Structure formats: structure tokens, C-alpha cells
Amino acid sequence: MTPPRARLYTTPMPSWFKKRGASGGTSPGDLVPTEIEEYAAVCSAAESDACKLIRAETYRTQDCPQMVVGPLEGAFLKVMALAVGAKRVLEIGTFTGYSALAMAEVLPDDGAVLTCEIDADSAAFARRYWDKSLHGKKIHVRVGPALETMAALKGPFDLIFIDADKANYVNYYRRTLDLISPTGVILIDNVLWSGRVLNTHDPDPSTAAIQELNRVVASDPRATAALLTLRDGVFVIKPNPR
Numbered sequence: 001m002t003p004p005r006a007r008l009y010t011t012p013m014p015s016w017f018k019k020r021g022a023s024g025g026t027s028p029g030d031l032v033p034t035e036i037e038e039y040a041a042v043c044s045a046a047e048s049d050a051c052k053l054i055r056a057e058t059y060r061t062q063d064c065p066q067m068v069v070g071p072l073e074g075a076f077l078k079v080m081a082l083a084v085g086a087k088r089v090l091e092i093g094t095f096t097g098y099s100a101l102a103m104a105e106v107l108p109d110d111g112a113v114l115t116c117e118i119d120a121d122s123a124a125f126a127r128r129y130w131d132k133s134l135h136g137k138k139i140h141v142r143v144g145p146a147l148e149t150m151a152a153l154k155g156p157f158d159l160i161f162i163d164a165d166k167a168n169y170v171n172y173y174r175r176t177l178d179l180i181s182p183t184g185v186i187l188i189d190n191v192l193w194s195g196r197v198l199n200t201h202d203p204d205p206s207t208a209a210i211q212e213l214n215r216v217v218a219s220d221p222r223a224t225a226a227l228l229t230l231r232d233g234v235f236v237i238k239p240n241p242r
């Protein structure tokens with residue numbers, strides 16, 4: 001039998017992926033049937049009114065609204081923040097501020113989410129909606145290329161959520177290992193990329209970057225990881241004791 005890690009390099013494209021064409025699906029929800037995702041969300045921590053508002057405004061005004069993690073993954077982020085007793089959270093990729101607010105909502109009053117965003121308009125959008133929430137004061141956004149922001153940061157962070165440009169995923173992961181607390185957890189979003197990670201024949205640059213990240217994490221002796229089939233795929237990574 002082929003060992004799991006070897007299969008990362010050899011799995012052919014599944015028939016359902018081929019039928020949908022090389023671009024795959026357009027919505028991260030494609031991997032899980034909508035009814036199942038909605039059922040799971042109903043059974044999970046409720047979405048706050050402020051997060052609902054951000055999601056509605058994002059879908060009304062933005063070109064790629066599906067980039068917000070949404071209620072089920074938002075609930076997952078909350079559970080992870082609570083599970084590690086997070087006080088300091090780092091997020092790479094703010095967009096309209098949904099996931100940052102979801103995490104801030106479960107932090108203690110002296111907790112903080114530092115979130116990195118390259119686009120000043122997105123950061124301003126997010127700020128407008130965070131200001132409508134009691135928890136918004138816990139969120140601090142740094143505008144600029146996240147790698148530059150991260151280079152100047154001092155750890156430790158209890159939870160780090162990576163959800164930005166795929167080309168830099170391996171760079172973000174490597175820097176994150178320096179910044180995460182020994183008791184913390186790293187989460188990386190979109191690591192199944194609507195199933196395109198199975199395309200080993202002619203992957204586009206973003207797919208190739210995610211495939212590389214998945215290989216790096218799967219073979220990293222410094223960490224223990226599980227790739228969850230939650231929404232578009234979420235890596236949950238625990239640093240090993242040093």
C-alpha cells in the first residue's frame with residue numbers, strides 16, 4: 001500500500017474534478033454539500049450580529065465575498081482560540097474583518113488580534129464594522145505586505161491564522177514557527193483549494209504554492225498537523241516541544 005505522504009505526489013485528479021474543468025469550483029463551499037455545511041453551522045457556535053452584518057455587507061459590496069470564512073469556520077476559529085486560552089492572536093489576511101472579529105469575540109478584555117492586510121481599503125472597511133462591536137477595540141490592523149509586518153513582530157502568539165496570498169504560504173508558515181507559543185496552534189486556510197490540490201499534472205501557481213505548503217507541513221519534524229476537510233480545507237498545526 002502506498003504510504004500517505006507518497007500519495008501527496010502521485011494521486012491522479014479525481015473524476016469529479018476533471019468534469020468541472022481545470023479551474024475547479026469557484027466557491028470554497030464546493031467540497032462540502034451546502035446542506036451539510038449549513039447543518040454543521042447550526043450545530044456550532046452562533047454567528048454574532050456584528051459578524052452577520054460584515055458578511056452581508058461583504059456579499060453586497062465586494063467582488064470576491066466568498067473570501068470571508070463564514071459562520072462554520074468562524075465557529076471553528078472561536079473554539080480553537082478558546083481551546084488554547086488565547087490572549088494574543090495573529091492573523092494574516094484581514095479582508096473585510098470577519099474572521100478577526102469572530103476570534104476577538106472570544107478573547108478576554110485584555111486580549112488582542114493583530115491582523116495583517118495589504119489593501120488599505122479592505123482594512124478601512126473592516127475598521128468601520130469592528131467599531132460597531134464591543135470587541136472591535138481588541139483588533140489592531142497593520143496595512144502592508146504581511147511578510148514585512150511579520151518580520152518586525154515579536155512573539156509569542158497563542159493562535160496564528162494564515163489566510164492571505166497563496167504564493168507566500170510557505171514563507172508565512174516558516175515565519176509563524178518563530179512566532180507561535182509552544183502551547184499555541186497555527187491554522188492555515190484553503191489548503192484543499194476547492195480540490196485543485198489533487199491536480200499534479202498542470203497546477204496553476206496558487207495551486208502549486210499550496211501543494212508545496214502541504215508537503216512542507218506534512219514532512220515537518222517540528223510540528224504535528226491534521227488537514228481538516230472543513231470548508232476549503234484547514235490545516236491545524238501544533239508545534240512539537242523543542
Ligand SMILES: C[S@@+](CC[C@H](N)C(=O)[O-])C[C@H]1O[C@@H](n2cnc3c(N)ncnc32)[C@H](O)[C@@H]1O
Nearest residue numbers: 067068069093095098099117118145146164165
Ligand atoms: C481570503 S482574504 C482574508 C479573509 C479573512 N480572513 C476573513 O475570513 O474574513 C485574503 C486577504 O489577504 C490580503 N492579502 C493578499 N496578499 C497579502 C499580503 N502580501 N500581505 C497582506 N495581506 C495580503 C488580501 O488583500 C485579502 O484581503
